[in-house]
Amino acid sequence: MRHRLSDRDLAILGALQRVRLLSLRQLQRLFFVDGSPSARTRRSQLLMTRLTKVGVVVRFSRVIGGIRAGSSGYIYGLSGLGQAVINADGPAGGKRRRTWETKPYFQDHMLEVSELYVQLVEQHWAGQSELLAFDSEPNAWRHFTGPGGELVVVKPDAYIRLGTAALESSTFVEVDLSTETLPTIQRKSQRYIDYWHSGMEQQLRGVFPKVLWLVKDEHRQERIDGVIRKLAHDAHALFETGLLGTGGKLLGGSASGSAA
Template structure:
């Protein structure tokens, strides 16, 4: 991959030598899910000691990575003013992406970090929370995390009925292993910001993609499409939308609360095959 001329190779190589394996793992996680809170980083990277000691160590690590310029700390604090530095949100900087390109855990296309609107941050953090939960369950032996692809690596495309290019843009694609069985899912995290007709259009697009047979030809199975929502009323609303879809396509979907995501993904891969 070509490195931007504004970041000298010697600087990138020298900086990478100063980073520990844990530092690089944090950068890789930020590359994967785009945003992480300090609490997420503590759960992912600082797993021993008391909760207070772990938070302090995570704070020190992220302050150092921010000063080195490999991460960006956003001005918004989640949890209100009282949360202090514990409520900071972090993203991967251009320099951090360059460090990963020079031999870090992940390569891939660089993405610009920007001060996005609170809604987009909340949405990305909700997706990141699912990722953190899956990593924690993987450590406990409650399901092997075989793959977790966030946007845009998980995007799919196919040719529509009129010959047009149609894209599927899930929030994540997940493969879990349990008891010698793989469960794969497309994840849609819903924070009640889209209308139910929009949800219906998205769901129909997944059915159209299933009918194209492209995913089955590539993967051998079509993933379950799992909608994760915040409230029971929203769950009921999306379930009613799914109930109005074609009967042969309804089995592709599952709807649950955000907190139930890992459980649903671990046993919700009975998607239709070709």
């Protein structure tokens, strides 16, 4: 199967391994950048239909954008065969994952992470920032020993390293779709503080990344800002909030970066 696929085919599988789900429109922006919009749509539809038929990707039944979106609104993920083709084993060499035919909320969440990745790739091409690393979950997760000696896992949605001018920034990203309670946000934030205090990230990578919460609207942003203000004063600089859709620009600018 690997020999039957082109370099672009394999690159598409690699992108799906990285972010788990991509819409057809996102795939167009990554892999079909030449030609008119209609030509790009047609070529991407034909290629993804072929990859679906040979069994390396799965096209999910849900359509983004409603019935008018048609095939341009489909969502794609890796199949088990697609994972085998690119040797996408689990993080500890375990079983390969199944495809992600998940609830709409989880698909929305994954697609927001994918959108951030696509934005950063586009900024990389435009010379606005250099995308050095983009790890989505579970590769972005961190394990450390908590204050009581227990094993604790920090689960950011993405870990990102960018180069801008002579600087390099590192960021943990949390995508928030307003489904979690504020006490849950506080507990997750405290877990980052505990990880910061452990010193493990600084020892391994030299710095502790900024933690960026990306939210749906300004009201939610104000509420999460309120949670952050209630945390220990010396930890406030670890956190930043921003709006979904602007994450690429925020990360590529000077506002976000390594905390300490």
